[in-house]
Amino acid sequence: MNAIEFRQVTLRLGGRDVLGDASLAVAAGEIIGVLGPNGAGKTTLMRAILGLVPAARGEIRVFGRPAARGNPAVGYMPQTRSTGANLRLRGRDFVAGVVNGHRPGLPFPGKAGRAEVDRVLDLVGAAALAGRPLAETSGGERQRLLLAQALVGRPRLLLLDEPLANLDPRFQGDVVALAAALRAELGITILFSAHELNPLLGAIDRVLYLGNGQAALGTVDEVITGPVLSRLYGAEIEVVRVRGRIFVMSGGQDMERDAHRHDHGGAHALLGASHDHA
Amino acid sequence: MLDYDFMRNAFAAAAIVAAVAGLVGYFLVLRGQTFAGHALAHVGFTGATGSVLIGISPLWGLVALTVTAGLGMGAIGERLVQRDVAIGIVLALALGLGLLFLHFYTAYAAQATALLFGNVLSVDAATVRALLWLGLVTVGLLAAISRPLLFASLQPELAEAKGVRLRLYSGLFLGIVGLAVAECVQIVGVLLVFALMVGPAATAQRLTTRVAGGLVLSPVLALAEAWAGIALAFYTDWPASFWITALSAGGYLAATISPAGRVR
Numbered sequence: 001m002n003a004i005e006f007r008q009v010t011l012r013l014g015g016r017d018v019l020g021d022a023s024l025a026v027a028a029g030e031i032i033g034v035l036g037p038n039g040a041g042k043t044t045l046m047r048a049i050l051g052l053v054p055a056a057r058g059e060i061r062v063f064g065r066p067a068a069r070g071n072p073a074v075g076y077m078p079q080t081r082s083t084g085a086n087l088r089l090r091g092r093d094f095v096a097g098v099v100n101g102h103r104p105g106l107p108f109p110g111k112a113g114r115a116e117v118d119r120v121l122d123l124v125g126a127a128a129l130a131g132r133p134l135a136e137t138s139g140g141e142r143q144r145l146l147l148a149q150a151l152v153g154r155p156r157l158l159l160l161d162e163p164l165a166n167l168d169p170r171f172q173g174d175v176v177a178l179a180a181a182l183r184a185e186l187g188i189t190i191l192f193s194a195h196e197l198n199p200l201l202g203a204i205d206r207v208l209y210l211g212n213g214q215a216a217l218g219t220v221d222e223v224i225t226g227p228v229l230s231r232l233y234g235a236e237i238e239v240v241r242v243r244g245r246i247f248v249m250s251g252g253q254d255m256e257r258d259a260h261r262h263d264h265g266g267a268h269a270l271l272g273a274s275h276d277h278a
Numbered sequence: 279m280l281d282y283d284f285m286r287n288a289f290a291a292a293a294i295v296a297a298v299a300g301l302v303g304y305f306l307v308l309r310g311q312t313f314a315g316h317a318l319a320h321v322g323f324t325g326a327t328g329s330v331l332i333g334i335s336p337l338w339g340l341v342a343l344t345v346t347a348g349l350g351m352g353a354i355g356e357r358l359v360q361r362d363v364a365i366g367i368v369l370a371l372a373l374g375l376g377l378l379f380l381h382f383y384t385a386y387a388a389q390a391t392a393l394l395f396g397n398v399l400s401v402d403a404a405t406v407r408a409l410l411w412l413g414l415v416t417v418g419l420l421a422a423i424s425r426p427l428l429f430a431s432l433q434p435e436l437a438e439a440k441g442v443r444l445r446l447y448s449g450l451f452l453g454i455v456g457l458a459v460a461e462c463v464q465i466v467g468v469l470l471v472f473a474l475m476v477g478p479a480a481t482a483q484r485l486t487t488r489v490a491g492g493l494v495l496s497p498v499l500a501l502a503e504a505w506a507g508i509a510l511a512f513y514t515d516w517p518a519s520f521w522i523t524a525l526s527a528g529g530y531l532a533a534t535i536s537p538a539g540r541v542r
Binding site: 047050051052069070072074076077078084087088089090093094096097098100101102103104105106107108131132133146149150 | 308421422423424425426427428429430431432433435436437438439440441442483484487488489490493
Protein backbone atom coordinates (compact mmCIF):
# COMPACT_ATOMS: atom_id res chain seq x y z
CA MET A 1 0.00 0.00 0.00
CA ASN A 2 1.11 3.53 -0.64
CA ALA A 3 1.85 5.56 2.47
CA ILE A 4 1.07 8.82 0.70
CA GLU A 5 -0.83 9.43 -2.49
CA PHE A 6 -1.50 12.79 -4.15
CA ARG A 7 -4.10 12.73 -6.91
CA GLN A 8 -4.01 15.93 -8.96
CA VAL A 9 -3.57 17.97 -5.81
CA THR A 10 -3.51 21.75 -5.75
CA LEU A 11 -2.39 23.38 -2.48
CA ARG A 12 -3.10 27.04 -2.00
CA LEU A 13 -1.65 29.28 0.69
CA GLY A 14 -2.54 32.95 0.98
CA GLY A 15 -4.08 33.03 -2.51
CA ARG A 16 -0.99 31.53 -4.13
CA ASP A 17 -0.75 28.01 -5.53
CA VAL A 18 2.25 26.44 -3.79
CA LEU A 19 1.53 23.17 -5.57
CA GLY A 20 -0.51 22.83 -8.75
CA ASP A 21 -2.16 19.65 -10.00
CA ALA A 22 0.50 17.34 -8.55
CA SER A 23 0.16 13.56 -8.57
CA LEU A 24 2.63 11.39 -6.74
CA ALA A 25 2.87 8.27 -4.60
CA VAL A 26 5.23 7.33 -1.78
CA ALA A 27 5.43 3.61 -1.00
CA ALA A 28 5.30 2.41 2.61
CA GLY A 29 8.78 2.10 4.07
CA GLU A 30 10.48 4.70 1.88
CA ILE A 31 12.65 7.57 3.12
CA ILE A 32 12.01 10.60 0.96
CA GLY A 33 14.13 13.74 1.06
CA VAL A 34 11.89 16.79 0.53
CA LEU A 35 13.85 19.64 -1.03
CA GLY A 36 13.25 22.92 -2.74
CA PRO A 37 13.88 26.65 -2.40
CA ASN A 38 12.33 28.67 0.42
CA GLY A 39 8.61 29.15 0.02
CA ALA A 40 8.39 26.16 -2.32
CA GLY A 41 5.85 24.60 0.02
CA LYS A 42 7.76 21.95 1.96
CA THR A 43 6.00 22.77 5.23
CA THR A 44 2.65 23.28 3.48
CA LEU A 45 2.98 19.85 1.88
CA MET A 46 3.52 18.25 5.29
CA ARG A 47 0.66 20.20 6.85
CA ALA A 48 -1.57 19.02 3.98
CA ILE A 49 -0.63 15.40 4.69
CA LEU A 50 -1.51 16.05 8.35
CA GLY A 51 -4.90 17.39 7.28
CA LEU A 52 -4.11 20.88 8.59
CA VAL A 53 -4.15 22.48 5.13
CA PRO A 54 -7.03 21.29 2.94
CA ALA A 55 -6.30 20.57 -0.71
CA ALA A 56 -7.83 23.29 -2.92
CA ARG A 57 -8.35 20.61 -5.57
CA GLY A 58 -7.63 16.90 -5.82
CA GLU A 59 -7.26 14.27 -3.14
CA ILE A 60 -4.58 13.39 -0.61
CA ARG A 61 -4.60 9.86 0.75
CA VAL A 62 -2.58 8.60 3.71
CA PHE A 63 -2.42 4.80 3.92
CA GLY A 64 -5.44 4.66 1.64
CA ARG A 65 -7.60 7.06 3.68
CA PRO A 66 -8.24 10.75 3.03
CA ALA A 67 -5.78 12.97 4.92
CA ALA A 68 -7.39 14.12 8.18
CA ARG A 69 -6.32 15.79 11.41
CA GLY A 70 -5.62 13.56 14.36
CA ASN A 71 -4.55 10.55 12.29
CA PRO A 72 -2.64 8.38 14.79
CA ALA A 73 -0.69 6.78 11.92
CA VAL A 74 1.18 10.03 11.28
CA GLY A 75 3.94 11.45 13.48
CA TYR A 76 5.16 15.00 13.01
CA MET A 77 8.23 16.92 14.03
CA PRO A 78 7.57 20.59 13.34
CA GLN A 79 10.35 22.94 12.37
CA THR A 80 11.87 23.69 15.73
CA ARG A 81 12.78 27.35 15.89
CA SER A 82 13.00 27.66 19.66
CA THR A 83 10.43 25.13 20.93
CA GLY A 84 11.00 24.56 24.61
CA ALA A 85 14.40 26.24 24.62
CA ASN A 86 13.62 28.18 27.79
CA LEU A 87 11.57 25.55 29.61
CA ARG A 88 12.73 24.35 33.00
CA LEU A 89 10.84 21.10 32.41
CA ARG A 90 12.92 17.93 32.11
CA GLY A 91 13.03 16.21 28.73
CA ARG A 92 11.14 13.17 29.95
CA ASP A 93 8.10 15.23 30.97
CA PHE A 94 8.35 17.20 27.73
CA VAL A 95 7.91 13.92 25.84
CA ALA A 96 5.33 12.52 28.29
CA GLY A 97 3.12 15.58 27.66
CA VAL A 98 2.41 14.16 24.20
CA VAL A 99 1.12 10.77 25.39
CA ASN A 100 -2.66 10.68 24.85
CA GLY A 101 -2.39 14.47 24.75
CA HIS A 102 -5.45 14.89 22.56
CA ARG A 103 -7.73 13.33 25.19
CA PRO A 104 -9.22 15.35 28.06
CA GLY A 105 -7.99 14.36 31.51
CA LEU A 106 -5.13 14.78 33.94
CA PRO A 107 -1.60 15.31 32.60
CA PHE A 108 -0.03 12.28 34.27
CA PRO A 109 0.89 9.30 32.09
CA GLY A 110 -0.14 5.99 33.59
CA LYS A 111 1.95 2.84 33.58
CA ALA A 112 1.39 2.27 29.86
CA GLY A 113 2.18 5.91 29.17
CA ARG A 114 5.46 5.72 31.05
CA ALA A 115 6.40 2.58 29.13
CA GLU A 116 5.66 4.42 25.87
CA VAL A 117 7.89 7.32 26.95
CA ASP A 118 10.69 4.87 27.76
CA ARG A 119 10.27 3.21 24.37
CA VAL A 120 10.52 6.42 22.32
CA LEU A 121 13.38 7.80 24.41
CA ASP A 122 15.33 4.58 23.81
CA LEU A 123 14.55 4.69 20.09
CA VAL A 124 16.20 8.09 19.71
CA GLY A 125 18.95 7.44 22.26
CA ALA A 126 17.72 10.18 24.59
CA ALA A 127 17.13 8.16 27.77
CA ALA A 128 20.25 9.57 29.42
CA LEU A 129 19.56 13.22 28.66
CA ALA A 130 15.84 13.11 29.47
CA GLY A 131 16.45 13.92 33.15
CA ARG A 132 17.89 17.34 32.39
CA PRO A 133 15.77 20.50 32.03
CA LEU A 134 15.21 21.50 28.40
CA ALA A 135 16.82 24.87 29.01
CA GLU A 136 20.08 23.02 29.63
CA THR A 137 20.08 20.85 26.51
CA SER A 138 21.85 21.62 23.25
CA GLY A 139 20.08 22.07 19.94
CA GLY A 140 21.01 18.55 18.88
CA GLU A 141 19.74 17.03 22.12
CA ARG A 142 16.47 18.93 21.88
CA GLN A 143 16.12 17.63 18.34
CA ARG A 144 16.21 14.07 19.67
CA LEU A 145 13.49 14.83 22.20
CA LEU A 146 11.31 16.37 19.50
CA LEU A 147 11.84 13.25 17.42
CA ALA A 148 10.86 11.14 20.44
CA GLN A 149 7.63 13.17 20.73
CA ALA A 150 6.88 12.48 17.07
CA LEU A 151 7.29 8.74 17.66
CA VAL A 152 4.77 8.60 20.52
CA GLY A 153 1.79 6.42 19.59
CA ARG A 154 3.71 4.26 17.06
CA PRO A 155 3.06 6.22 13.85
CA ARG A 156 3.70 4.46 10.53
CA LEU A 157 4.54 7.69 8.72
CA LEU A 158 6.95 10.27 10.10
CA LEU A 159 7.04 13.84 8.79
CA LEU A 160 10.26 15.61 9.76
CA ASP A 161 10.23 19.31 8.90
CA GLU A 162 13.76 20.68 8.55
CA PRO A 163 15.29 18.66 11.39
CA LEU A 164 18.76 19.81 10.29
CA ALA A 165 18.02 23.54 10.51
CA ASN A 166 20.33 25.37 12.93
CA LEU A 167 22.35 22.23 13.57
CA ASP A 168 26.12 21.99 13.47
CA PRO A 169 27.22 19.82 10.45
CA ARG A 170 28.52 17.01 12.67
CA PHE A 171 25.15 16.80 14.45
CA GLN A 172 23.35 16.89 11.10
CA GLY A 173 24.95 13.54 10.26
CA ASP A 174 23.70 12.11 13.57
CA VAL A 175 20.10 13.13 12.86
CA VAL A 176 20.17 11.69 9.33
CA ALA A 177 21.66 8.43 10.63
CA LEU A 178 19.01 8.32 13.34
CA ALA A 179 16.22 8.67 10.78
CA ALA A 180 17.73 5.86 8.70
CA ALA A 181 18.04 3.66 11.80
CA LEU A 182 14.40 4.32 12.75
CA ARG A 183 13.28 3.26 9.29
CA ALA A 184 15.38 0.09 9.51
CA GLU A 185 14.11 -0.75 13.00
CA LEU A 186 10.45 0.21 12.70
CA GLY A 187 9.88 -0.11 8.95
CA ILE A 188 8.18 3.28 8.93
CA THR A 189 7.89 5.73 6.05
CA ILE A 190 9.77 9.01 6.51
CA LEU A 191 9.49 12.38 4.80
CA PHE A 192 12.58 14.41 5.65
CA SER A 193 12.71 18.00 4.48
CA ALA A 194 15.99 19.85 4.22
CA HIS A 195 17.68 22.87 2.67
CA GLU A 196 20.55 20.89 1.27
CA LEU A 197 20.65 17.55 -0.46
CA ASN A 198 24.19 16.50 0.47
CA PRO A 199 23.66 15.60 4.15
CA LEU A 200 20.82 13.28 3.06
CA LEU A 201 22.71 11.44 0.29
CA GLY A 202 23.03 7.74 1.04
CA ALA A 203 20.17 7.77 3.59
CA ILE A 204 17.23 8.59 1.31
CA ASP A 205 15.55 6.35 -1.26
CA ARG A 206 14.11 9.12 -3.39
CA VAL A 207 13.87 12.88 -3.59
CA LEU A 208 10.74 15.02 -3.72
CA TYR A 209 11.84 18.35 -5.14
CA LEU A 210 9.37 21.24 -4.94
CA GLY A 211 9.50 24.56 -6.76
CA ASN A 212 7.54 26.86 -9.01
CA GLY A 213 4.26 25.22 -7.98
CA GLN A 214 5.48 21.88 -9.26
CA ALA A 215 6.85 18.69 -7.74
CA ALA A 216 9.31 16.12 -9.04
CA LEU A 217 9.57 12.75 -7.27
CA GLY A 218 12.24 10.24 -8.21
CA THR A 219 15.70 8.96 -7.45
CA VAL A 220 18.51 11.48 -7.02
CA ASP A 221 19.78 10.67 -10.51
CA GLU A 222 16.35 11.21 -12.05
CA VAL A 223 15.46 14.45 -10.28
CA ILE A 224 18.70 16.25 -9.59
CA THR A 225 19.40 17.11 -13.21
CA GLY A 226 19.72 20.39 -15.07
CA PRO A 227 16.47 20.10 -17.04
CA VAL A 228 14.27 19.03 -14.08
CA LEU A 229 15.62 21.61 -11.66
CA SER A 230 15.57 24.38 -14.27
CA ARG A 231 11.84 23.73 -14.54
CA LEU A 232 11.38 23.81 -10.74
CA TYR A 233 13.49 26.91 -10.16
CA GLY A 234 12.23 28.71 -13.25
CA ALA A 235 15.83 29.52 -14.09
CA GLU A 236 18.77 27.94 -15.87
CA ILE A 237 20.20 25.38 -13.43
CA GLU A 238 23.40 23.43 -13.68
CA VAL A 239 24.08 20.37 -11.55
CA VAL A 240 27.70 19.83 -10.58
CA ARG A 241 28.98 16.65 -8.94
CA VAL A 242 32.21 16.78 -7.01
CA ARG A 243 33.51 13.67 -5.17
CA GLY A 244 30.06 12.28 -4.36
CA ARG A 245 28.61 15.66 -3.45
CA ILE A 246 26.05 17.43 -5.58
CA PHE A 247 25.83 21.18 -6.11
CA VAL A 248 22.88 22.93 -7.69
CA MET A 249 24.20 26.02 -9.43
CA SER A 250 22.63 28.94 -11.24
CA GLY A 251 24.96 31.36 -12.99
CA GLY A 252 27.84 30.17 -10.80
CA GLN A 253 25.82 30.51 -7.55
CA ASP A 254 25.11 27.56 -5.27
CA MET A 255 21.31 27.71 -4.99
CA GLU A 256 20.84 25.52 -1.94
CA ARG A 257 23.56 27.18 0.11
CA ASP A 258 22.22 30.55 -0.93
CA ALA A 259 18.73 29.61 0.20
CA HIS A 260 20.12 28.51 3.53
CA ARG A 261 21.84 31.81 4.10
CA HIS A 262 18.72 33.80 3.24
CA ASP A 263 16.61 31.85 5.64
CA HIS A 264 18.65 32.00 8.78
CA GLY A 265 21.34 34.60 8.32
CA GLY A 266 24.98 34.06 9.16
CA ALA A 267 24.66 35.19 12.76
CA HIS A 268 21.91 32.68 13.49
CA ALA A 269 23.78 29.82 11.90
CA LEU A 270 26.79 30.68 14.03
CA LEU A 271 24.65 30.95 17.14
CA GLY A 272 23.16 27.52 16.52
CA ALA A 273 26.60 26.08 16.01
CA SER A 274 28.06 27.52 19.20
CA HIS A 275 25.00 26.29 21.09
CA ASP A 276 25.74 22.73 20.10
CA HIS A 277 29.30 22.98 21.29
CA ALA A 278 28.18 24.18 24.71
CA MET B 279 -5.05 34.39 66.53
CA LEU B 280 -7.56 31.73 65.53
CA ASP B 281 -10.02 32.84 68.21
CA TYR B 282 -11.25 35.54 65.89
CA ASP B 283 -13.87 34.79 63.26
CA PHE B 284 -12.28 37.13 60.76
CA MET B 285 -8.94 35.34 61.10
CA ARG B 286 -10.52 31.92 60.58
CA ASN B 287 -12.34 33.26 57.51
CA ALA B 288 -9.12 34.81 56.22
CA PHE B 289 -7.16 31.56 56.55
CA ALA B 290 -9.96 29.53 54.94
CA ALA B 291 -10.36 31.95 52.03
CA ALA B 292 -6.60 32.13 51.53
CA ALA B 293 -6.32 28.33 51.50
CA ILE B 294 -8.99 27.96 48.81
CA VAL B 295 -7.64 30.76 46.66
CA ALA B 296 -4.00 29.65 47.05
CA ALA B 297 -4.82 26.16 45.81
CA VAL B 298 -6.67 27.54 42.78
CA ALA B 299 -4.06 30.20 42.00
CA GLY B 300 -1.18 27.76 42.37
CA LEU B 301 -2.66 25.24 39.96
CA VAL B 302 -3.93 27.71 37.36
CA GLY B 303 -0.75 29.77 37.71
CA TYR B 304 1.42 26.74 36.90
CA PHE B 305 -0.10 26.51 33.42
CA LEU B 306 -0.17 30.30 33.05
CA VAL B 307 3.60 30.50 33.64
CA LEU B 308 4.29 27.41 31.51
CA ARG B 309 2.40 28.98 28.60
CA GLY B 310 4.10 32.34 29.03
CA GLN B 311 0.73 34.07 29.42
CA THR B 312 1.28 35.73 32.78
CA PHE B 313 0.49 39.11 31.27
CA ALA B 314 -2.95 37.83 30.33
CA GLY B 315 -3.58 37.16 34.04
CA HIS B 316 -2.61 40.72 34.84
CA ALA B 317 -4.85 42.06 32.09
CA LEU B 318 -7.84 40.04 33.28
CA ALA B 319 -7.42 41.42 36.80
CA HIS B 320 -7.59 44.98 35.49
CA VAL B 321 -10.71 44.20 33.51
CA GLY B 322 -12.11 42.68 36.68
CA PHE B 323 -11.81 46.03 38.45
CA THR B 324 -14.36 47.49 36.03
CA GLY B 325 -16.64 44.53 36.67
CA ALA B 326 -16.38 44.81 40.43
CA THR B 327 -16.99 48.56 40.63
CA GLY B 328 -19.72 48.40 37.99
CA SER B 329 -21.60 45.70 39.88
CA VAL B 330 -21.37 47.71 43.10
CA LEU B 331 -22.99 50.57 41.22
CA ILE B 332 -25.95 48.46 40.14
CA GLY B 333 -26.23 46.77 43.54
CA ILE B 334 -24.71 43.34 42.90
CA SER B 335 -21.90 41.82 45.01
CA PRO B 336 -18.51 42.83 43.55
CA LEU B 337 -17.40 39.17 43.49
CA TRP B 338 -20.02 38.27 40.88
CA GLY B 339 -19.29 41.38 38.83
CA LEU B 340 -15.65 40.35 38.86
CA VAL B 341 -16.39 36.78 37.85
CA ALA B 342 -18.73 37.86 35.04
CA LEU B 343 -16.26 40.27 33.50
CA THR B 344 -13.00 38.33 33.96
CA VAL B 345 -14.48 35.11 32.56
CA THR B 346 -16.06 36.94 29.61
CA ALA B 347 -12.82 38.79 28.93
CA GLY B 348 -10.82 35.55 29.21
CA LEU B 349 -13.04 33.70 26.75
CA GLY B 350 -12.97 36.75 24.48
CA MET B 351 -9.16 36.91 24.52
CA GLY B 352 -9.07 33.22 23.65
CA ALA B 353 -11.48 33.76 20.77
CA ILE B 354 -9.48 36.65 19.35
CA GLY B 355 -6.39 34.51 19.37
CA GLU B 356 -3.11 34.62 21.19
CA ARG B 357 -1.23 36.59 18.56
CA LEU B 358 -3.52 39.56 18.88
CA VAL B 359 -3.64 39.30 22.64
CA GLN B 360 0.12 39.60 22.86
CA ARG B 361 0.17 42.99 21.17
CA ASP B 362 1.29 45.05 24.12
CA VAL B 363 0.10 48.44 22.89
CA ALA B 364 -3.47 47.26 22.39
CA ILE B 365 -3.44 45.51 25.76
CA GLY B 366 -1.98 48.52 27.52
CA ILE B 367 -4.71 50.78 26.16
CA VAL B 368 -7.46 48.33 27.10
CA LEU B 369 -6.02 47.97 30.61
CA ALA B 370 -5.88 51.70 31.16
CA LEU B 371 -9.44 52.00 29.90
CA ALA B 372 -10.59 49.21 32.25
CA LEU B 373 -9.10 50.92 35.30
CA GLY B 374 -10.44 54.28 34.11
CA LEU B 375 -13.95 52.91 33.75
CA GLY B 376 -13.66 51.33 37.17
CA LEU B 377 -12.70 54.72 38.58
CA LEU B 378 -15.70 56.33 36.86
CA PHE B 379 -18.06 53.79 38.40
CA LEU B 380 -16.54 54.49 41.82
CA HIS B 381 -17.02 58.19 41.23
CA PHE B 382 -20.75 57.63 40.75
CA TYR B 383 -20.90 55.59 43.94
CA THR B 384 -18.95 57.91 46.19
CA ALA B 385 -19.85 56.20 49.46
CA TYR B 386 -17.74 53.24 48.41
CA ALA B 387 -14.27 54.76 48.64
CA ALA B 388 -13.00 52.13 51.10
CA GLN B 389 -14.12 49.45 48.70
CA ALA B 390 -11.75 50.86 46.07
CA THR B 391 -8.66 50.20 48.15
CA ALA B 392 -9.93 46.73 49.02
CA LEU B 393 -10.47 45.94 45.35
CA LEU B 394 -7.13 47.31 44.21
CA PHE B 395 -4.95 45.90 46.98
CA GLY B 396 -7.12 43.28 48.66
CA ASN B 397 -8.34 43.05 52.24
CA VAL B 398 -8.34 39.42 53.24
CA LEU B 399 -9.15 40.21 56.88
CA SER B 400 -12.58 41.55 55.85
CA VAL B 401 -13.69 38.36 54.08
CA ASP B 402 -16.94 37.07 55.62
CA ALA B 403 -18.25 33.52 55.93
CA ALA B 404 -20.60 33.91 52.94
CA THR B 405 -17.67 34.91 50.75
CA VAL B 406 -15.68 31.91 51.96
CA ARG B 407 -18.54 29.64 50.90
CA ALA B 408 -18.76 31.36 47.51
CA LEU B 409 -15.00 31.02 47.07
CA LEU B 410 -15.17 27.32 47.93
CA TRP B 411 -17.76 26.61 45.23
CA LEU B 412 -15.99 28.81 42.70
CA GLY B 413 -12.70 27.14 43.55
CA LEU B 414 -14.13 23.65 43.09
CA VAL B 415 -15.56 24.62 39.69
CA THR B 416 -12.27 26.23 38.63
CA VAL B 417 -10.09 23.28 39.64
CA GLY B 418 -12.59 20.80 38.19
CA LEU B 419 -12.59 22.53 34.81
CA LEU B 420 -8.80 22.82 34.82
CA ALA B 421 -8.41 19.13 35.66
CA ALA B 422 -10.71 18.16 32.80
CA ILE B 423 -8.66 19.99 30.17
CA SER B 424 -5.21 19.81 31.75
CA ARG B 425 -3.77 17.04 29.55
CA PRO B 426 -4.59 18.58 26.15
CA LEU B 427 -3.72 21.99 27.62
CA LEU B 428 -0.26 20.76 28.59
CA PHE B 429 0.21 19.18 25.14
CA ALA B 430 -0.89 22.39 23.40
CA SER B 431 1.41 24.44 25.65
CA LEU B 432 4.51 22.30 25.13
CA GLN B 433 4.20 21.50 21.42
CA PRO B 434 1.33 23.39 19.76
CA GLU B 435 2.03 22.34 16.17
CA LEU B 436 2.18 18.62 16.98
CA ALA B 437 -0.88 18.98 19.22
CA GLU B 438 -2.79 20.59 16.36
CA ALA B 439 -1.79 17.75 14.04
CA LYS B 440 -2.92 15.19 16.62
CA GLY B 441 -6.37 16.77 16.70
CA VAL B 442 -6.13 19.16 19.66
CA ARG B 443 -8.15 22.29 18.90
CA LEU B 444 -5.72 24.99 19.99
CA ARG B 445 -8.17 27.89 19.88
CA LEU B 446 -10.72 25.98 21.94
CA TYR B 447 -8.29 25.08 24.71
CA SER B 448 -6.69 28.50 24.73
CA GLY B 449 -10.13 30.09 25.16
CA LEU B 450 -11.25 27.64 27.84
CA PHE B 451 -8.02 28.13 29.73
CA LEU B 452 -8.26 31.92 29.70
CA GLY B 453 -11.85 31.59 30.94
CA ILE B 454 -10.51 29.46 33.81
CA VAL B 455 -7.80 32.09 34.44
CA GLY B 456 -10.61 34.65 34.63
CA LEU B 457 -12.29 32.62 37.38
CA ALA B 458 -9.03 32.23 39.28
CA VAL B 459 -8.27 35.94 38.98
CA ALA B 460 -11.67 36.84 40.39
CA GLU B 461 -10.92 34.61 43.38
CA CYS B 462 -7.42 36.02 43.87
CA VAL B 463 -8.76 39.57 43.95
CA GLN B 464 -10.59 38.71 47.19
CA ILE B 465 -7.23 38.09 48.88
CA VAL B 466 -4.65 40.39 47.28
CA GLY B 467 -6.69 42.74 45.09
CA VAL B 468 -6.64 43.58 41.40
CA LEU B 469 -3.14 45.03 41.27
CA LEU B 470 -1.38 42.25 43.19
CA VAL B 471 -2.83 39.15 41.52
CA PHE B 472 0.69 38.30 40.30
CA ALA B 473 1.72 37.62 43.90
CA LEU B 474 -0.53 34.54 44.11
CA MET B 475 -0.93 33.49 40.47
CA VAL B 476 2.58 33.93 39.13
CA GLY B 477 5.07 34.12 42.00
CA PRO B 478 4.51 30.64 43.52
CA ALA B 479 4.12 28.97 40.10
CA ALA B 480 7.32 30.52 38.73
CA THR B 481 9.14 29.58 41.94
CA ALA B 482 7.88 25.99 41.64
CA GLN B 483 9.11 25.76 38.05
CA ARG B 484 12.53 26.85 39.26
CA LEU B 485 12.59 24.18 41.95
CA THR B 486 11.30 21.14 40.07
CA THR B 487 11.62 19.98 36.47
CA ARG B 488 8.62 17.65 36.71
CA VAL B 489 5.02 18.43 35.80
CA ALA B 490 3.63 16.48 38.78
CA GLY B 491 6.16 18.09 41.12
CA GLY B 492 5.29 21.55 39.88
CA LEU B 493 1.56 20.95 40.24
CA VAL B 494 2.09 19.97 43.89
CA LEU B 495 4.71 22.55 44.79
CA SER B 496 3.02 25.55 43.21
CA PRO B 497 -0.21 25.47 45.30
CA VAL B 498 1.76 24.47 48.41
CA LEU B 499 4.01 27.52 48.03
CA ALA B 500 1.01 29.75 47.34
CA LEU B 501 -0.68 28.43 50.48
CA ALA B 502 2.43 28.87 52.62
CA GLU B 503 2.96 32.44 51.39
CA ALA B 504 -0.69 33.41 51.82
CA TRP B 505 -1.00 31.96 55.34
CA ALA B 506 2.34 33.33 56.48
CA GLY B 507 1.34 36.72 55.05
CA ILE B 508 -1.91 36.74 57.01
CA ALA B 509 -0.18 35.65 60.23
CA LEU B 510 2.47 38.34 59.82
CA ALA B 511 -0.24 40.91 59.17
CA PHE B 512 -1.95 39.86 62.42
CA TYR B 513 1.20 40.35 64.48
CA THR B 514 2.61 43.45 62.74
CA ASP B 515 -0.65 45.19 61.81
CA TRP B 516 0.86 45.79 58.34
CA PRO B 517 -1.40 44.91 55.37
CA ALA B 518 -1.62 41.19 54.60
CA SER B 519 -1.28 41.93 50.86
CA PHE B 520 2.09 43.55 51.49
CA TRP B 521 3.36 40.48 53.32
CA ILE B 522 2.06 38.12 50.64
CA THR B 523 3.76 40.08 47.85
CA ALA B 524 6.96 40.27 49.88
CA LEU B 525 6.97 36.50 50.51
CA SER B 526 6.10 35.78 46.88
CA ALA B 527 8.93 37.94 45.59
CA GLY B 528 11.32 36.65 48.26
CA GLY B 529 10.50 33.03 47.42
CA TYR B 530 11.12 33.56 43.73
CA LEU B 531 14.36 35.40 44.37
CA ALA B 532 15.60 32.67 46.71
CA ALA B 533 14.73 29.95 44.18
CA THR B 534 16.48 31.85 41.39
CA ILE B 535 19.77 32.35 43.18
CA SER B 536 19.86 29.14 45.22
CA PRO B 537 21.76 26.15 43.85
CA ALA B 538 18.58 24.05 44.11
CA GLY B 539 16.79 26.41 41.74
CA ARG B 540 19.61 26.26 39.24
CA VAL B 541 20.35 22.56 39.10
CA ARG B 542 17.04 20.77 39.46
